[in-house]
Amino acid sequence: MAGKPRLHYFNTRGRMESIRWLLAAAGVEFEEKLIQTPEDLEKLKNDGSLMFQQVPMVEIDGMKLVQSRAILNYIAAKHNLYGKDIKERALIDMYIEGVADLIEMIMYLPMTPRDEKDAKITQIKDRTINRYLPAFEKVLKSHGQDYLVGNKLSRADIHLVELLYYVEEVDPSLLANFPLLKVISFTALRTEGPRLPSWNLIFGLLGPHHSPGLCCPSVSKLARP
Amino acid sequence: MAAKPKLYYFDGRGRMEPIRWLLAAAGVEFEEEFLETSKDLEKLRNDGSLMFQQVPMVEIDGMKLVQCRAILNYIAAKYNLYGKDTKERALIDMYIEGVADLNEMYLFWSISPPNEQAAKMTQMKDKIANCYLPAFEKVLKSHGQDYVVGNRLSRADIHLVELLYTVDELDPSLLANFPLLKALKARISNLPNVKKFLQPGSPRKPPMDEKCLAKVKEIFQLK
Numbered sequence: 001m002a003g004k005p006r007l008h009y010f011n012t013r014g015r016m017e018s019i020r021w022l023l024a025a026a027g028v029e030f031e032e033k034l035i036q037t038p039e040d041l042e043k044l045k046n047d048g049s050l051m052f053q054q055v056p057m058v059e060i061d062g063m064k065l066v067q068s069r070a071i072l073n074y075i076a077a078k079h080n081l082y083g084k085d086i087k088e089r090a091l092i093d094m095y096i097e098g099v100a101d102l103i104e105m106i107m108y109l110p111m112t113p114r115d116e117k118d119a120k121i122t123q124i125k126d127r128t129i130n131r132y133l134p135a136f137e138k139v140l141k142s143h144g145q146d147y148l149v150g151n152k153l154s155r156a157d158i159h160l161v162e163l164l165y166y167v168e169e170v171d172p173s174l175l176a177n178f179p180l181l182k183v184i185s186f187t188a189l190r191t192e193g194p195r196l197p198s199w200n201l202i203f204g205l206l207g208p209h210h211s212p213g214l215c216c217p218s219v220s221k222l223a224r225p
Numbered sequence: 226m227a228a229k230p231k232l233y234y235f236d237g238r239g240r241m242e243p244i245r246w247l248l249a250a251a252g253v254e255f256e257e258e259f260l261e262t263s264k265d266l267e268k269l270r271n272d273g274s275l276m277f278q279q280v281p282m283v284e285i286d287g288m289k290l291v292q293c294r295a296i297l298n299y300i301a302a303k304y305n306l307y308g309k310d311t312k313e314r315a316l317i318d319m320y321i322e323g324v325a326d327l328n329e330m331y332l333f334w335s336i337s338p339p340n341e342q343a344a345k346m347t348q349m350k351d352k353i354a355n356c357y358l359p360a361f362e363k364v365l366k367s368h369g370q371d372y373v374v375g376n377r378l379s380r381a382d383i384h385l386v387e388l389l390y391t392v393d394e395l396d397p398s399l400l401a402n403f404p405l406l407k408a409l410k411a412r413i414s415n416l417p418n419v420k421k422f423l424q425p426g427s428p429r430k431p432p433m434d435e436k437c438l439a440k441v442k443e444i445f446q447l448k
Binding site for chain 2: 051052053061063065066067068069070071073074077078086087089090091093094097098101131132135
């Protein structure tokens with residue numbers, strides 16, 4: 001029996017969090033080896049585990065995969081969360097890359113210089129309500145289905161729901177005018193099915209044991225190459 | 226018969242160039258509509274063609290696709306340049322994301338103010354020489370095959386060779402200590418579709434110059 005995937009990262013969301021969500025949504029239990037000192041990171045670099053000297057790295061199915069998209073694509077395909085054909089995949093990819101762009105902005109807000117922070121928050125809110133959320137609301141409206149693509153749960157729903165939680169953390173009022181997005185948030189997590197996450201698993205990710213949204217200074221120092 | 230894919234971007238490399246390379250390598254002819262002014266971008270935005278108000282956008286097989294990775298993944302899968310199974314794809318994805326990181330550095334360098342470029346260039350060259358090229362040379366050495374993944378042509382070879390041409394433009398000496406990469410570059414360049422793309426008069430775009438940079442700043446309203 002294959003070992004559980006093993007995640008190598010800091011004790012923070014960063015670029016590993018989407019991977020945690022996707023594994024959880026796929027019903028896959030995983031282990032985490034947290035990087036807690038500069039020495040931990042050095043060791044990983046020195047033993048040749050990191051192709052480009054960077055984390056995230058995930059040990060899965062005999063591979064030491066780096067690059068979050070490589071990891072996410074593999075997990076999605078393996079667990080049938082990547083659409084039924086290349087056209088569905090194209091839509092999924094288009095949507096999730098938009099999600100990734102906004103998550104990137106939100107996730108790295110703590111790294112913004114103090115004097116630029118207000119402007120950045122304004123930009124994030126503007127992009128959220130004028131660019132990204134309308135685009136996804138429009139998709140759901142266009143077909144009236146419960147899921148973004150192919151009338152079936154895919155990674156697109158999982159990544160989007162993750163984003164909606166972050167948007168809510170920034171400012172819950174941002175979601176006010178997007179009724180279909182609020183519904184998908186509920187549906188995706190509540191759907192019956194053996195491999196779909198229970199509330200507990202997802203809220204385990206959101207709970208206190210897992211890192212808060214902010215990347216604390218000592219961790220961000222570790223993360224610098 | 227399906228229409229040719231149509232690429233919407235400015236007349237320069239930017240984020241569209243890997244798409245041009247991949248289509249060319251796959252032997253797919255395509256059309257291009259160039260944005261010349263911010264009004265052209267406005268028009269595309271207003272007629273709902275751009276899901277996130279951004280280019281690149283490619284009309285292909287009845288879809289208006291945005292986001293380079295969505296476009297590239299579709300083309301690669303359609304033309305069998307994405308490996309034979311999920312494990313080969315994982316390797317391809319890992320390698321090409323490394324290439325993409327370096328491309329991103331190059332992109333930001335090319336639009337940086339002149340006084341910041343020297344420092345960025347030093348940092349880029351360091352990563353090229355000490356991180357990325359060694360990683361790819363090691364892959365080729367590990368299996369001794371002619372292609373990066375699966376002993377046959379894939380998008381990994383195309384994206385990597387495109388990068389090697391960029392590296393060569395920046396500083397040919399950077400490639401000096403990487404014989405397997407040099408050999409890969411030569412081999413891939415000799416494939417008929419790639420060879421054609423490397424000829425003058427092909428859709429391949431030159432490096433950013435001042436005129437192009439000024440146009441880009443106006444189109445995207447950058448400072």
